[in-house]
Structure formats: structure tokens, C-alpha cells
Amino acid sequence: MKMMLVDDEERFLQTTSKLLAKKGYDVVTALSGTEALEKLISQNTHVVILDVKMPGMDGNATLKEIKKLYPMVEVIMLTGHATVESAIDGLKSGAIDYLMKPADIEEIIEKAEAAFSKIQILEEKIRVAQTRRFMKSPREILKSSKNL
Numbered sequence: 595m596k597m598m599l600v601d602d603e604e605r606f607l608q609t610t611s612k613l614l615a616k617k618g619y620d621v622v623t624a625l626s627g628t629e630a631l632e633k634l635i636s637q638n639t640h641v642v643i644l645d646v647k648m649p650g651m652d653g654n655a656t657l658k659e660i661k662k663l664y665p666m667v668e669v670i671m672l673t674g675h676a677t678v679e680s681a682i683d684g685l686k687s688g689a690i691d692y693l694m695k696p697a698d699i700e701e702i703i704e705k706a707e708a709a710f711s712k713i714q715i716l717e718e719k720i721r722v723a724q725t726r727r728f729m730k731s732p733r734e735i736l737k738s739s740k741n742l
Contacts, residue, residue: 596638597708600630601645601672606695607624610632610643613699627656633663640713641706643693646673646680654683661688664718667723668709672697 596607597619607623614621622637623628629652630642642660646653657669671684684692690709693701713726 595640595706596622597706598624598630598633598637598639600620600624600627600642600648602626602648603645610702614696614703617703619697621702627651627653627659628658631659631663632715634660636665639664639667640712642667642707643672643702643706644669644689646671646684654680654687656734657687657689666713668713670702670705672703678732 597614599607599611599614599621600623602625605623607625611621611623622639623632623669624633626648627644630644633639634642644656644660648656651659653671653673654677657671660667660669661731668690669684669690670693672693672695673679673680690712691705693705
């Protein structure tokens with residue numbers, strides 16, 4: 595699983611990314627929503643941990659853009675200024691979960707792993723659906739062999 599941390603607090607990014615890396619996770623960081631969107635172009639990211647309150651493009655605007663451009667990327671909203679309204683807005687816009695700062699590293703990992711599991715299940719369903727589309731049923735196989 596590849597994670598992206600997006601927060602305008604550089605100290606938080608450095609500390610959290612080091613802790614996640616020590617636990618074996620591949621982590622990319624971004625200091626803004628705009629930087630996160632730029633990095634998503636070249637980084638195959640599965641889960642984004644996204645701060646709600648950021649200057650410029652805030653977390654909810656970034657979330658909407660991520661879900662529009664990369665619908666399979668799961669987003670967990672993170673804030674030190676939680677309000678019911680921003681939580682509801684984020685969840686309505688496609689966030690899978692919501693964390694309060696300061697978030698415990700184990701809680702971040704637990705939520706990210708759950709989000710990654712959801713992605714894997716969806717990808718497997720897509721593979722099965724594509725496979726079925728290309729496979730013939732036994733009845734179709736028998737019909738085509740009779741015509742030979």
C-alpha cells in the first residue's frame with residue numbers, strides 16, 4: 595500500500611511519514627492540495643490522509659478533485675479543527691473515514707489498512723466482471739463447436 599499524507603504542517607508530515615516508514619509503509623507527502631494533485635499524476639497512491647484545513651485549496655476541495663480524477667483512491671480526512679459540518683461534507687464527497695488530530699499512528703494505520711482492503715475488494719470485483727465478459731458460457735462453447 596502506498597500512502598500520501600497531505601498537510602500544511604511540515605512538522606506533522608515529517609514526523610508521521612517517518613513513523614509510517616519505520617513500520618514499513620511507502621509514504622509520499624504533500625504540503626498542499628495542489629501539490630497532492632500534482633504528485634498523484636506520477637505516484638500510484640492507494641490511500642490519501644488529507645488535512646481539512648489548509649490555505650489555498652482546502653481538504654474538501656482537494657477531496658472532490660481526487661475523487662473526480664482518481665475514483666479508486668481512498669481518502670481519509672484529518673483535522674485538528676473538526677466540525678460536524680466539515681465531517682459530513684467530506685464523507686458526502688467520498689471520504690472513507692475521518693480522523694481527529696492529533697491522530698495516533700496506530701489509528702492512522704488501522705484506517706489506512708481498512709481503506710486499502712476496500713480497494714483490493716473492488717479491484718477483484720472489477721477483474722471478475724471483466725473476465726466474465728470475455729468468457730463464454732458452456733452453452734455458447736457447445737453451440738460454436740457444433741458449427742465447426
